[in-house]
Amino acid sequence: MKRALVLCCAAFSAALTACSTAAPPVSLAATMTSPVDIRLNWTGTDPSAAGRIIEFATAADGPWTTLQFMPVRQDSYVHPDLMPQTSFYYRLRPYYGPASTAVTVTVPGGSAGNDSKDWPSPATLPGGPAATHPVRTGAAAPTDLKAKVLQSNGILFTWTDNAADEEGYLLEDQPAGAADYKVVAVLDRDINSFPLITLPDENTASYRVRAFYYGPPSNVVTRRTGGE
Template sequence: MPRKSRIAVPAALFLALSACTSHAAEPDRPLKAALTTPTDIDLVWHDDRPGVAGHVLEFATEADGPYTVLKYLPRQVSTYRHPDLIPHTTFHYRLRSYRGPTSEPTRVDRTESIRFTWTDESADEDGFLLEIRRKGGGTRYEPLAVLDPDVTFTELATLPGEKDASFQVRAFVLGEQSNVVRLTTGE
């Protein structure tokens, strides 16, 4: 039976959060969508504003929602394909940027389970993202888990590709939403 290891994250992972602010979506950076097959919608956007850590892509089948999160995306990603959708259905999409500081990266080698802990010194975060940089992935961190506001720990059971990875925790504050795009799928 494999031994379950727990790692107390070093003090470098403790967060000191400053006040974060929301930023409105700029009109020259709209979200765009195209029906690329009868049941696939491709979304594209451009956002090179400083301080943007990433984006949250959401969709709904009604104009007023409720909206569901499709994915938290790192800053470097500016396209997304929403595949295999229900035919003859209208989909509404919106994009929100997120901002926020990160912890110092923590390197993990050959563990079965990791326990992350941090100090929350901010009262205005919308939540926390546990982000991963896989071995050979360059300097890019990608969201791995979304945590509620005021949470100060989480555990992660690692997958084989995550055993030689670096992790960081980011407190985030959502910005204003983008324009809403609407498309109806075909046959």
């Protein structure tokens, strides 16, 4: 069972401003593995990055759409079952920013029905210190991360926003036994309350929140699908 990544940034796909002082030494390549399947591989690393995103477009100048947030050590991605006779463009972008201290949460598991009128929405809670720290500094890390179990498969997260110029927030989790944290929600800037419906493998997981910003994109590669 998979959960679609929650994208709450209103202008997420259009957030293209380069925010890093130097381009990551990454080289992207694309290979057709079938008439409608494209495999992306890349070399190079950026030790200061928290992770990367892979983006695609069907025109050279965009608009760009995010396919996946990935850990830094990932070096390939397959984009399958594509529209025939179409040009696809790809690029990688790193993201940076300080993360909160992690909290471990256990939920009972199972399914629970939600009344959309009662289920909370992402929100900006009032109070707390003024968010005045530049996101490129450690002082901008979210603090006071709390997790409240709302139901058998639902958790409400709240935290203190300390960043003045973040692109947004990432909620990341690491289920018990998993090797890496993964991004489970992308949130607008200034959000500091978010409810998450957990998956079966997340009955026990570690969670953290990251104030983030994007770095500059890699080289752009393109391939045209075949097929019909």
